[in-house]
Amino acid sequence: MTISDAVLGVVGVKFAALLPHLNERQRRLFLAAEAGALGHGGIAAVARLAAVSESTIARGRAELAGGAPVLGRVRRAGAGRKPATERDPGLQSALQALIEPREAGCPVSALRWTTASLRDLARELSAAGHQVSAPVVGSLLRSMGFSLQGMAKRRAGSQVPDRDAQFRHINTTVEQFLVQGLPVVSVDAKKKEPIGDFARPGRSYRRKGEPITAPDHDFTDASTPVAIPYGVYDLGQDTGWVNVGTDRNTAAFAVESIRRWWHQRGRPDYPAATRLLITADSGGANSADSHLFKYDLAAFADETGVTVTVLHFPPGTSKWNKVEHRLFSRITHSLRGRPLTSYDVLLRSIAATRTGTGLTVSAVLDDNDYPTGRTLAKDQRTAILHRVERDDFHGEWNYTIAPYDPQTTAAAEPDRAASTPTPIPAEATHLLTHPALTGMSREQFDQLVVDLEPWRQTLAEAERQKRKGINRRGYNPGFGFLDHRHRVLAAILSCRNTVTLTLAARLLGRDRNTLSYHAHRTMPLLGLAGGPTAATLLAGPRNTHPPRTIEALHQTIAAATTQPNHAVIL
Known part of the structure; x- marks a missing residue:
């Protein structure tokens, strides 16, 4: 039977309308059904109209005759290229x-x-x-769960002891000063900026196709002028003040920046203030270990009559200093995408810094010379050590420098000139050598002192030979001397952290820095003693919450005495 052209025309119209909307399996079944309806010659006619092979239509007719349809699949199982991991099992x-x-x-x-x-x-x-x-x-x-990722700065550095406690101490002290209406400033030096036609990071709005141009290479040498912005951020007034130096970042430059801020902003804003609180990092020109910084701060206190309290952030925590994210971050935003062709451009850009919360910034140029290599004489270093009043809590970070008082200084002179220090009370030594604190009986402690004496003499002689003919600057810089027995005791207490060195120094009648200095110099001797005593001292866990008061110390000793298995080496 011949299929008429009229029927084929109708079938062609149906194919043109439906086939683009069907998937491969649906098309195959639909074409098979149409071929069956056309009768003899239907497979060839449908294959010609749909532009498919006759075998495809025949396969569709076989699927229709097979019974229940297979749902969810277009092609039969096993079709298509196998995954690369199946073709190559060792690829992954x-x-x-x-x-x-x-x-x-x-x-x-x-x-x-x-x-x-x-x-x-x-x-x-x-x-x-x-x-x-x-x-x-x-x-x-x-x-496999991998993706392209950038580096994330999340790992904290080495955790210094009492890191969080120092944060709380700074926060509490700052709140006390602010409540009393006293000035509180956060200080630090920003990174050096080269002055000249140099490209800078960041973007600024310009007409399309008209960017600010700069040389394709930035070449700097010793003659290139630099700017050292030293920032002073006033927490109470929410104002910034920047002293832009042109020489070097030294302790003298840091204190001069504070001095300029005080005369230009501090005194006018706080006319009745007699105290000033400074929060700073532990490194750089305003380092917690810098005698020069303390010496120049003392001169500033004498000049202004203001008592200066300094709180240093622990090492590695400078990003928590307010000046970093309250002032420097905004200044960086103001300097983005434009060359600092002159100091005037830098000063104007810094002074234009504003925030929606009301921050205002002032900037001045400091073209004074601040040479490096400056040192203090021994009497100057000794004088400043006596001028600095260290706090009971981490005196190396927290201290106060008062203006010069002739009466107080005259009263302290006899103590300084004394040839022999005050004897250490025997009851204090007896208390601090308790087994609960040293981890050994008093007899074992006495024997350890005797065993370490030859080693101490050997190392002392080696140091004397090493220092022959060289400058002794920095050797025992004003920390005083301590006998061998109490050096060993200080090293053990510091190693085990069973009592703070501040409390131990108070009981022994010595300065906390003296105990800390000699404890760290004596610690290497503990490793030379040998035997289970030294091994346990060095390997045992450190106490994380040592007593800080005499009452807490007595409670610790009493609690350890009542426990039959307290840490004592027998």
Whole structure:
């Protein structure tokens, strides 16, 4: 039977309307049904109209005659190319070895020291016998849970003792000063800025196609002028003041910046203030260990009649200093995307810094010379050590410098000139050598002192030979001397942290810095004693909450005495 042209025309119209909306299996079944309806010659006619092979229509008729339809699949099981991991079972493990060479791969892999791109990985895998393309490597990495990620600054540095306690101490002291209406400033030096036609990071709004141009290379040398912005941020007034130096960042420059702020902003804003609180980092020109910084602060206190209290942030925590994220971050924003062609441009840019919360900033130029290599004579260092009143809590971070008082100084002179220090009370030594604190009986402690004496003499002689003919500057810088027995005691207490050195110094009648200095110099001797005593001292866990008062110390000793298994070496 011949199929008429009219019927074929109707079928062609149906195909044109429906086939683009069907998937492969639906098209195959629909064409098979139409071919069956047309009768003899239907398969050939439908194949010609739909532009498919007759075998496709025949396969569709077989599926229709097969009974229940297979739902959820377009093609039969097993169709298509197999995944790369099935064709090459060792591909994933080889890729894992390249992407994590430290854990699973060869330690001499070239990719260990490079940033492995998809092409690099594909090339290395192909060289190892795993033929694979870069897009397939990307798919495999995503399936394994890998993605491109930048570095994240999340790991904290070494945790110094009482780090959080120092934060709380700073916060409490700052609140006390602010409540009393006293000035509180946060100080620090910003990074050096080269002055000239140099490119700077950041972007600024310009007409399209008209960017600010700069040389393609920045060449600086010793003659290139630099700017050192030293910031003073007033927490109470929410104002910033920047002293832009042109020489070097020294202790004299830091104190001069504070002095200029006080005369230009501090005194007018706080006319009745007699005290000033400064929060600063532990390093740099305003270092907690800098005698020059303290010496110049004392001169500032004498000049202004203001008692200066300084609180240093623990090492490695400078980003919590208010000047960093209240002032310097905004200044960096103001300097973005424009060259600092002159000091005037820098000063104007800094002074234009504003925030929606009301921050205002002033900037001045300091073209004084601040040479390095400045030192203090021994009597100057001794004088400043007696001028500095250290807090009971971490006196190396927290201290106060009062203006010069002739009466107080005259009264202290006889004590300074005394040739022999005050004898250490025997009851204090007896208390601090308690087994609950030293981890050994008093007899064992006495024997340890005797055993370490020859080693102490040997090391002392070696140091004397080493210092022959050289400058002794920095040797025992004003910390005083301590006998061998109490040096060992201070080292053990510091090593075990069973009592704070501040409390121990108070009981022994010595300065806390004296105990700390001699304790750290004596600690290496503990490793020379040998035997279970020294091993336990050095390997045992440190106490994390040592007593800070005499009452707490007596409670600790009483609690340890009532426990039959307290830490004593027998």
